[in-house]
Amino acid sequence: MKRIFLFILTNIAVMLVLTVVTSALGINRFITAQGLNYPMLLAFAAVVGFTGAFFSLLISKPMAKWSTGAQVIDHPQNETERWLVATVQKLATKGNIGMPEVAVYEGEANAFATGAFKNSSLVAVSTGLLSSMTKEEVEAVLAHEVAHIVNGDMITLTLVQGVVNTFVVFFAKIVGYFVDRVILKNDRDGPGIGYYVTDIVCQIVFGLLASIIVAWFSRQREYRADAGAAGLMGTSQPMINALARLGGMTPGELPKSMAASGISDKPRFLALFSSHPAMEERIAALKNFRRGA
Numbered sequence: 001m002k003r004i005f006l007f008i009l010t011n012i013a014v015m016l017v018l019t020v021v022t023s024a025l026g027i028n029r030f031i032t033a034q035g036l037n038y039p040m041l042l043a044f045a046a047v048v049g050f051t052g053a054f055f056s057l058l059i060s061k062p063m064a065k066w067s068t069g070a071q072v073i074d075h076p077q078n079e080t081e082r083w084l085v086a087t088v089q090k091l092a093t094k095g096n097i098g099m100p101e102v103a104v105y106e107g108e109a110n111a112f113a114t115g116a117f118k119n120s121s122l123v124a125v126s127t128g129l130l131s132s133m134t135k136e137e138v139e140a141v142l143a144h145e146v147a148h149i150v151n152g153d154m155i156t157l158t159l160v161q162g163v164v165n166t167f168v169v170f171f172a173k174i175v176g177y178f179v180d181r182v183i184l185k186n187d188r189d190g191p192g193i194g195y196y197v198t199d200i201v202c203q204i205v206f207g208l209l210a211s212i213i214v215a216w217f218s219r220q221r222e223y224r225a226d227a228g229a230a231g232l233m234g235t236s237q238p239m240i241n242a243l244a245r246l247g248g249m250t251p252g253e254l255p256k257s258m259a260a261s262g263i264s265d266k267p268r269f270l271a272l273f274s275s276h277p278a279m280e281e282r283i284a285a286l287k288n289f290r291r292g293a
Helices: 003-025 027-033 039-060 058-066 079-095 127-132 135-150 151-182 193-233 237-247 256-259 268-273 280-292
Strands: 101-105 112-117 118-124
Touching: 003 151, 027 127, 039 058, 039 151, 039 268, 058 079, 058 101, 058 112, 058 193, 079 193, 101 127, 112 135, 112 151, 118 127, 118 135, 127 135, 127 280, 135 151, 135 193, 135 237, 151 193, 237 280
Parallel strands: 101 118
Antiparallel strands: 112 118
């Protein structure tokens, strides 16, 4: 219920911001006078902006299982599986969330958490991660993923994505309409080629700029999940050790749609578009967190 309320509230906030900005600039009066249905465009942008983001979130768990081949541990068959389930159960209890599904998949070192609902989520780890890290380090990684769930990061990132999508769609069409009507002086009843070309170009450009905003938010949530893992384990050192270990590896590839959910350590020249901070920056932040604590 809280998330549904947040979704509705965010939609209202986006609509209000767009209304205030366009009213202050006189854009709404201009486009209405030129024949563009401003309220319909506003509603269309919000629907397009949020529908795709929330649909992706709703199908994220089954898609993650399908795309990675992750096998959910329904009945632990060995000591490792029993330990994984018990560890996630312990962390989930500490985080006051429902028990996530626990899964293992074949691949190089990586892990992820996904799911639309805090009490019905999925935590998955790769065989490469299990074989290359100590139990304490694996527990730290699991704590990091559980912290993402506790923090509601999946839903929050979806809301952020929906907001920026709405702005991209809305302003791309506004610019397209302006170019078509004012610059190219199209006086036909319908939009001309200038509108469609400008709309496409603006969606690409604005989408690129919007991805920087989403990536920045994603990096902040990684810092929070690291700190959350330290809180769940009662100490930050295991998470520091795990990050140091991961920094010396090449993380296993995840499907593009899930890249922000897994482990990543992008080169510095891609920092603006990276969903994760560099490992050394995360370690430094955790050390500062420990000193502050």
